Amino acid sequence: MTTGTVKWFNAGLRIEGSAVLSFAPHVRFRFDDTRKAWVVLAPERLLLPDDQAVEILRLIDGERDVDAIIDELASRFETPRDVIAGDVLPMLQDLVDKKVLRQ
Numbered sequence: 001m002t003t004g005t006v007k008w009f010n011a012g013l014r015i016e017g018s019a020v021l022s023f024a025p026h027v028r029f030r031f032d033d034t035r036k037a038w039v040v041l042a043p044e045r046l047l048l049p050d051d052q053a054v055e056i057l058r059l060i061d062g063e064r065d066v067d068a069i070i071d072e073l074a075s076r077f078e079t080p081r082d083v084i085a086g087d088v089l090p091m092l093q094d095l096v097d098k099k100v101l102r103q
Contacts, residue, residue, distance in 0.1 A: 015066060015093045021101045022062035029057055040100060047100070056088055060101065066092065 015021075023029055028041040038054045040047035049057060055076075059069045070088050074081040095101040 015089060015096060015103075017067035017070070018065050019103050020062065020065050021060050021092060021096070021103060023060060024099055024102050027100050029060070042100060052087065053091060056091060 023040075024042075026043055030039065030041070031037070032039045035048070038049055038057070040049060040057070055073065056069065059072060064072075066088070070081060070085050073079070073088065074084045077084070092101060096103065
């Protein structure tokens with residue numbers, strides 16, 4: 001259940017609550033057995049997301065919109081939606097700007 005639409009603005013590019021995000025074709029998000037950690041692999045890049053980022057990234061499936069991701073996390077962690085949105089939106093916007101995620 002979506003309780004509200006959220007928006008995040010940055011340098012002209014805008015992530016809205018209705019945006020459905022997916023990993024860019026050249027990017028892989030997976031658990032690395034050697035490192036025993038989740039990693040984001042891109043050409044000439046390796047990102048090691050922290051636990052909070054992993055929880056968010058695991059919900060990026062190309063089907064769920066940003067509002068649904070925020071709602072899921074707010075419910076899962078029993079945290080106010082606006083607090084979750086304050087963490088999720090800037091992170092997703094940064095990854096879109098870096099072309100790790102796409103709309």
